[in-house]
Amino acid sequence: xxxxxxxxxxxxxxxxxxxxxxxxxxxxxxxxxxxxxxxxxxxxxxxxxxxxxxxxxxxxxxxxxxxxxxxxxxxxxxxxxxxxxxxxxxxxxxxxxxxxxxxxxxxxxxxxxxxxxxxxxxxxxxxxxxxxxxxxxxxxxxxxxxxxxxxxxxxxxxxxxxxxxxxxxxxxxxxxxxxxxxxxxx
Numbered sequence: 001x002x003x004x005x006x007x008x009x010x011x012x013x014x015x016x017x018x019x020x021x022x023x024x025x026x027x028x029x030x031x032x033x034x035x036x037x038x039x040x041x042x043x044x045x046x047x048x049x050x051x052x053x054x055x056x057x058x059x060x061x062x063x064x065x066x067x068x069x070x071x072x073x074x075x076x077x078x079x080x081x082x083x084x085x086x087x088x089x090x091x092x093x094x095x096x097x098x099x100x101x102x103x104x105x106x107x108x109x110x111x112x113x114x115x116x117x118x119x120x121x122x123x124x125x126x127x128x129x130x131x132x133x134x135x136x137x138x139x140x141x142x143x144x145x146x147x148x149x150x151x152x153x154x155x156x157x158x159x160x161x162x163x164x165x166x167x168x169x170x171x172x173x174x175x176x177x178x179x180x181x182x183x184x185x186x
Contacts, residue, residue: 003090007087008029012029044125045121045125049090049128050129051114054136054142055133055135055136057138061153062075062153063076063099064151064154065147065150068147078147095134098145098148100143100144101142104134108177109133113130
């Protein structure tokens with residue numbers, strides 16, 4: 001299955017938790033139907049991307065990158081590559097590349113979708129962002145990549161002002177998904 005087909009299958013099966021995200025889900029699916037290259041950075045006016053909120057092993061903290069272009073604290077994420085077999089693979093690859101943390105475990109997802117203006121194609125284009133969360137192993141230490149000005153762990157409920165609502169939402173949903181997974185059954 002191609003990355004394009006995977007994205008169609010993932011978004012077709014996903015139940016959006018809000019009416020706004022349902023509208024975005026439908027928009028993303030329409031974009032995939034209209035653009036054979038919808039998964040690639042070259043696609044204008046926008047392209048699908050994968051983002052991952054990296055959570056500490058206990059879910060109390062989220063690792064954020066100080067993005068060099070946006071100048072904001074954001075989760076790990078970026079463009080899909082031809083070598084990615086799925087959106088989940090792209091999300092996990094981006095999280096590892098930008099955090100330097102081995103052994104990340106991707107939680108079932110996606111957890112959210114978001115659309116935002118970016119600078120890929122001047123004057124601007126859009127990222128149609130499919131968002132996941134991953135859990136770092138205990139004692140994980142992040143390593144700053146070339147794609148970041150800084151990396152820091154923040155308590156999920158104390159993400160700095162120099163961030164955005166989508167980051168706060170994704171971190172909270174990731175924390176909730178980890179809590180649900182950790183609960184004993186029965």
